Amino acid sequence: MKFIKRLLILAIICIILGVGTIFGFYLYLKPDLPDVAKLKDVELQTPLRVYSADGELISQFGEKRRIPLTLKQMPPLLVDGFIATEDSRFYEHHGVDPIGIARAAFVMLTTGHARQGASTITQQLARNFFLSNKKTFSRKIREAFIAIHIEQILTKDQILDLYLNKIYLGYRAYGVGAAAQVYFGKSVDQLTLSEMAVIAGLPKAPSTMNPIYSIDRATTRRNVVLDRMYKEGYITKAQMDKARSEPIVSHYHGAEIQLYAPYVAERARAWMVNRYGEDAYTKGMDVYTTINAKLQHAAQQSAVDNLLNYDERHGYRGPTAVLWKSGQTPLNANQIVEKLSTQPTYGELIPAVVTKVNQQSVVVVTKQGLTVTLNWNGIKWARKYLTDKAQGPAPTTAAQIVTAGQQIWVQNKATTVAATADTAAVTTDHWVLSQVPGANTSFVAMSPNNGAILAMVGGFNYTQSKFNRATQSVRQVGSGIKPFIYSAAIQKGLTLATLINDAPITKWDKWQGTAWRPKNADGRYGGPTRARIGLARSINVMAIRVLRMAGLDYTINYLTRFGFKRADLPHAEPLALGAGSLTPLELAQGYSVFANGGYAVKPFLINKVDNNDGELIYTANPKIVCNDVCQSQNPQAKMQVALATAAATAAENAPTAQKPVAPVTEKPTLAQLEQVITPPPVRYAPEVISEQNAFLVRQMLNSNIWGEPGHLYGTGFRARVLGRHDIGGKTGTTNDSKDAWYTGFGPNIVATTWVGFDDHRHALGRTSFNKNLGKNQITGGEYGGNAAQPAWISFMHTALKNTPEQPLQIPTDIVKVRIDRATGKLSDRDDASSMYEYFIKGTEPTQSASQVNSEQKFDTETAEELF
Incomplete structure (x- = not known):
């Protein structure tokens, strides 16, 4: 009895010492323990997502991939898999499981190995939120205390919800939602039992037991999870056996990008970081751009195809590399794939290696390991590139183009025949030889009604170059500036029927001691010519004389109405020929004023931002166009337009030193920026040119495509194929x-496209006829109409496909009278010598052509009489 009493006393003392020790540890560690109440309001780090206006995912940014889910959104068997494997007594303990600890200790004592973990799901949650993975005794004690606190403030379901969204599961995937996407490309509700078990087995070693790293390890771990689920009664033996028999099919799945627009994504990312700071990457915000998915697809395809067409007609520049030469041992398919694995893929351009050259076909192995044949139609374009202005003879055999062992670029221009009631859709591969272009391109489309950017292509390929040429590349615009020069002159009294002398100009520069002799592009001069034709045919000397009519200082000041910067506009007459430099987006912004009837809108890309709860925290508030009809129906809008116009006019006319400067304000805090907002009131764009002026310029721009009935085409005649x-x-x-x-x-x-070399030393050159390509090829010099316009035409085919042709809307105070084509005066004839022309009321001609001396001539000596 004495022994039993002593043993009992010893046990009591040990218990008291144990409890006292634990309590002592608690008191010692209490000041350093975190406030677990924060878990009630925890905000999981989720990536920034960028969408198009119609909800297609463009990109996501952030170190951690996470798709937050509620417990109800997770399949019960997936949750059961985690419980069975990680903490089978989860619903029975209070944060720390003494039975689990004892069982783990017994296994370790009997086997000498720690084969079972003793940490509960709550302890793992505590570690993930508040502690490191460093294996120390003090960390385990802290972990236990924090777990007990968590169980006191959160329900079991809340703990599971946090745990299954927080836990790291490999490949930057945090939480089960992201893991399902990364490993299987599925949402959690689409997972099979086998796939659920794979994910449930990842917490033990997410970096080495995942199916991308090792199928064998992932399979072994999956079977362990299935066995635990069966033993705990979550699944039947039949379910277990069926799941174990399924092979694991897995590869890395990136974010479900639905719309390829990397230049848009980068601009949106930069905007978000500038506004919200680095928290933009982790707050789970969704930013919706103004991009239209259909138009972005069309812009990307049109711009890239046009650039490749330009590049290929200038000749083939040869292989990227040579992996073996004639007489050397060729590489096999596996070796070729290994060699190409480090090579980038530029959109549709895929690296490949030539393995066999036939008379008029080539066999290649692609980066993906495909063995494909390029037939003669896919390679016959490839005459040798000599210079920007010269190409070699058209090839007659494949051996004149490539040899075995060369690394080249190929493209699959597959064609698809749509399905019918009786047949399924059929896709036919058509592999062609290609090359990475030396030149580059950009494309931007915007709404002239509010400035929303509808499509943006910053270059040939974002992987190749991240420089956004649509918004960052300041280039000389050439004749693209001329409509603005004519608009300034219209403001000074020019009409579309005004005669301007199309004759050579010689201007002596006494400071340089030389003469400036601007020339027309084709070297031809037509004498007195109406203004409409001058802009339609882009006649250089006429543009200079129009500038002289308006005045250089006035014109430069006038051009700022369109959003152009004075610093980009040279104070010299070459301004009329395009010596000014603008970005493609700035040029599109300027043309929007003509398209919308005279109102200045500012381009914008970010439409709205939602927080992680889907609440609106930012919305764009662009100034929108309210034309004369709109203003007549809304007196309040008319007043706002007038005020906006007055403010714009004052800013334009103010001396540079007195221009209004935005006040310096303190940047709002992130908390202020994240406040849920209501849509702001409507704002209206200022009227910077009259509706009549804009209408007349549109008429000239229409003639750039259509010319005049029965007469000359304009320089943009190729767009007649649009048929509108x-x-x-x-x-x-x-x-x-x-x-x-x-x-x-x-x-x-409104859309702008540009083609050119990033290196200003290179010209776009010219091409000669390639007898292998037929009669519809582009030859001769490269100009806006053949090097750039095809991309615009292709884009507009898609952009306007379902838009009916709009009837001509003639503004008030515009009159139409019949004029004589030769003199621009009134005509009483109805034959081909006359036509109807539009005038601002009061500027129409009053003199009849029959009153003009038919023998009057203009020459270079009297040229200045017509400006």
Whole structure:
């Protein structure tokens, strides 16, 4: 009895000492223990997502991939898999499981190995939120105390919800939602039992037991999870056996990008970081851009295809590398794939290696390991590149183009025949030889009604170059500036029927001791010519004389109405020929004023931002166009337009030193920026040119495409293939064809495309006839109309496909009279010598053509009489 009493006393003393020790540890560690009440309001780090206006995912940014889910959104068997494997007594303990600890200790004592973990799910949650993974005794004690606190403030379901969204599961995937996407490309409700078990087995070693790293390890771990689920009664033996028999099919799945627009994504990312700071990457915000998915697809395809067409007609520049030469041992398919694994893929351009050359076909192995044949139609374009202006003879055999062992680029221009009631859709592969272009391109489309950017392509490929040429590349715009020069002159009294002398100009520069002799592009001069034709045909000397009519200082000041910066506009007459430099987006912004009837809108890309709860925390508030009809129906809008116009006019006319400067304000805090907001009131764009002025310029831009009935075409005549008369535009080409542009409009859209070399030393050059390609090929010099406009035309085919042609809307105070084509005076004839022309009321001609001396001539000596 004495022994039993002593043993009992010893046990009591040990218990008291144990409890006292634990309590002592608690008192010692209490000041350093975190406030677990924060878990009630925890905000999980989720990535920034960028969407198009119609909800297609463009990109996501952030170190951690996470798809937050509620417990109800998770399949019960997936949750059961975690409980069975990680903490089978989860619903029975209070944060720490003494039975689990004893069981783990017994296994370790009997086997000498720690084969079972003793940490509960609550302890793992405590570690993930508040502690490191460093294996120390003090960390385990802290972990236990924190787990007990968590159990006191959260329910079991709340703990599971946090745990299954927080836990790291490999490959930057945090939580079960992200893991399902990364490993299987599925949402959690689409997972099979086998796939659920794979994910439930990851917490033990997420970096080495995942199916991407090792199928064998993932399979072994999956079977352990299934066995635990069966033993705990969550699944039947039949379910277990079926799941164990399924092979694991897994590979890395990136974010479900639905719309390829990397230049848009980067601009949106930069905007978000500038506004919200680095928290933008982790707050789970959704930013919706103004991009239209259909138009972005069209812009990307049109711009890249046009650039490749330009590049290929200038000749084939040869292979990227040579992996073996004639007489050397060729690489096999596996070795080729290994060699190409480090090579990038530029959109549709895929690296490949030539393995066999036939008479008029080539066999290649692609980066993906496909063995494909390039037939003659896919390679016959590839005559040798000599210089920007010269190409070699057209090839007659494949051996004249490539040899075995060369690393090249290929493209699959597959065609799909749509399904019918009786047949399924059929896709036919058509592999062609290609090359990474030396030149580059950009494309931007925007709404002239509010400035929303609808599509943006910053270059050939974002992987190749992250420089956004649509918004960052300041290039000379060539003849693309001329509509603005004519608009300034209209403000000074020019009409579309005004005669301007198309004759050579010689201007002596006494300071330089040389003469400036601007020339027309084709070297031809037509004498007195109406203004409409001058802009439609982009006649250089006429543009200079129009500038002289308006005045250089006035014109520069006038051009700022369109959003152009004075610093980008040279104070010299070459301004009329495009010596000014703008970005493609700035040029599109300027043309929007003509398209919308005279109102200045500012481009914007970010439409709205939602927080992690889907609540609106930012919305764009662009100034929108309210034309004369709108103002007549809304007196309050008319007043706001007038005020906006007055403010814009005051800013334009103010001396540079007195221009209003925005007050310096303190940047709002993140908490202030994240406040849920209501949509702001409507704002209206200022009227910077009259509706009549804008209408007349649109008429000239329409003639750039359609010319005059029965008479000359304009420089943009290729767009006639669109078959509609509610469009207009202007070509632009700089000296030596270093930049080629086309900017034009259709109903509710303006678009600009540019082609050129990033290296200003290179010109776009010229091409000769390639007898292998037929009669519809582009030859001769490269200009805005053939180097850039095809991309605009292709884009507009898609953009305007379902938009009916709009009838001509003639503003008030515009009159139409019949004029004589030769003199611009009134005509009483109804034959081809006359036509109807539009005038601002009061500027129409009053003199009849029959009163003009038919023998009057203009020459270079009297040229200045017509400006």
